[in-house]
Amino acid sequence: MEPAKLVEVYKFDDHSTSDVRVCFKLIDEQPEWFSCHSSVLSQNSKYFADWLGQNDVSSNNCIEIECPRVEYDHYVKMLKSIYLPRESVIDSFDSVKSAxxxxxxxxxxxCEFVTxxxxxxxxxxxxxxxxxEEIIEVAQTLGSDAVSLLARLQAPSADAVKNVFISAIRFATCMEAPFPPFLDDLKTSAQEQIDFMIHDDDDTALVTTDEDVKSVVREGLRKLLSALRTVLDLLSTEFDESPHQAEQRILCSLADIDWITSLLGKIEMMHDxxxxxxxxxxxVLSVVQDKKYTSDLWAVKAKLIEVTGKALDAVGYGSVVLPSSSRVRFLKTWLPYIQMTKRLLDENSKDETSLQMDSDSCQNIESAIVSMVLALPSDDQADILSEWMKKAEQFRYPDLTEAFEVWCYRSKTAKRRLVGGLNGASNPTVSL
Structure with missing residues (x-):
């Protein structure tokens, strides 16, 4: 009789028709016997078929199977599943753990069909x-049957990673317009997952060097910088209506830019x-330094220093190479703002509830500025240092003393070299 017909005729644990009993033995516990049918067992289980082929049920109709206590319920459920119509077995599961x-x-x-x-x-x-973890452990014993089970855990192809990465970048940088506010949480999630994907991952590193990916990242950066310009242009109007909301919009934009700078640093695109x-x-500075906001926007002003610090660090330590004229412009643009804003923040910090900048971040920015100054032509260094010394009593940050000392030493050494060179030219050494 076919297996499907057998389960229609026989019912699990039916004493009236049973010809064999099954027990899953537990140590130090009273065994529980289940009334079964040899024809059903042998048709659906290789283990039972082998046992029944080697034993005469007329003289020994008790099948004992050793079973770990934690697996007992699963073995019983498996035995019951043998009696179900095959199309109903899947519907009998109520959890992954049980399955x-x-x-x-x-x-x-x-038992192949239950498996x-x-x-x-x-x-x-x-x-x-x-x-x-449990599924992976079980799958290791299944051989080829585990292929479909583990399909979701297989490493994706480089093209698949690339496509997901590009989509995530577009989402994380709000490139899909319009971008409704309720998707902000998803945007943050996309940013976090991008950070996770590129963290010490050789496969993703290959993707991030792809020109298509870099093109999308550049597009995302332009989008974020453009968004900052837009919120700054709207600041005057929005600030009159709701100062807090206007500030939060700028902070959100700066946070996105801060995030992408971290990404750019990891994929060697900080130059962009x-x-x-x-x-x-x-x-940016013309808007934020407007007299209208003299006593406001402190969080924005501090965040601007933090974001600018990323650029100063990249240039100051050589990961981004700019012409000296651009470096001079950068310093002369931002140094006065950093000096003034840091002083005002420090004055306000006497109030414990006021905003304070992270000391490590301040130290890193100061070191980057010193490094940038020392890499400029000597005359440009002199211009910046002279302006700094004029305001040294007023602005204690950043401290450019180290740069000043090095400049003095270099200037004196350069003069000696020049004098020595001239003397050498007027009194050439004659060799006989």
Missing amino acids: VGVLRASHSLG KSCIQYIEAASWDEKEE FVSGWLEISDH
């Missing part, structure tokens, strides 16, 4: 991290940011 347990039992007892039903259910369900930031610097 994984039954899968272990069915594989152990060689396949378990795999189909698990493959279609969502897993948590703990369940995934530095160039773009230098391009909009005059406009």
Whole structure:
């Protein structure tokens, strides 16, 4: 009789028609016997078929199977599943945990159709991290049957990673217009996942060197810088209506720019940011330094120093190479703002509830400025240092003492070299 017909005729644990009993033995516990049918067992399980082929049920109709306590319920459920119509087995599962347990039992007892039903259910369900570990462990025993089960865990192709990365960049930089406010959480999630994808990942590193990816990143950067310009242009009107909301919009824009600078640094594209930031610097400062906001926008003013610090760091330590004229312009544009804003923030910091800049960040910015100054032509260094010394009593930050000392030493050494060179030219050494 076909297996499907057998399960229609026989019912699980039906004492009146049973010809064999099954027990899953537990140590130190009273065994529980289940009334079964040899024809159903042998048709659906290799283990039972082998046992029944080697034993005469007329003289020994008790099948004992050793079973770990934690697996007991799963073995019982597997035994019950043998009696279900095959199309109903999948519907009998109520959780991934249960299906994984039954899968272990069915594989152990060689019940092929229950095993396949378990795999189909698990493959279609969502897993948590703990369940995934169990599934991987079980899959290692299944051979080729595990292919579909582990499909979602296989490493994606480079093209797939590239496509997802590009889509995430477009979402993270709000490139899809219009971008409704309720998607801000998803934007933040996209930014976090991009950071995760490029963290110490060789495969993703290959993707980030792709020119298509770099093109999208550049487009995203331009979008964010343009968005900052837009919110600054609207600041005057929005500030009159709601100062807090206007400030938050700018902070949100700066946070996005701050995020992309971290990404650009990891994929060696900081030159694009530095160039773009230098391009909009005059406009940014003209808005923020307007007399209307003299006593407001402190969070924005501090964040501007932080973001500018990323550019100063990149230029100061050589990861971005700019002509000396651009470096001079950069310093002369931002140094007065940094001096004034830092002093005002420090004065306000006497109030414990006021905004304070991170000391490590301030130290890094100061070091980057010193490094930038020392890399300029000597006359440009002199211009910047003389302006700094004129205001040294008024502005204690940044401290350019180190740059001044090095400039003095270099100037004296250069003069000696010049004098020595002239003397050498007028009194050439004669060799006989």
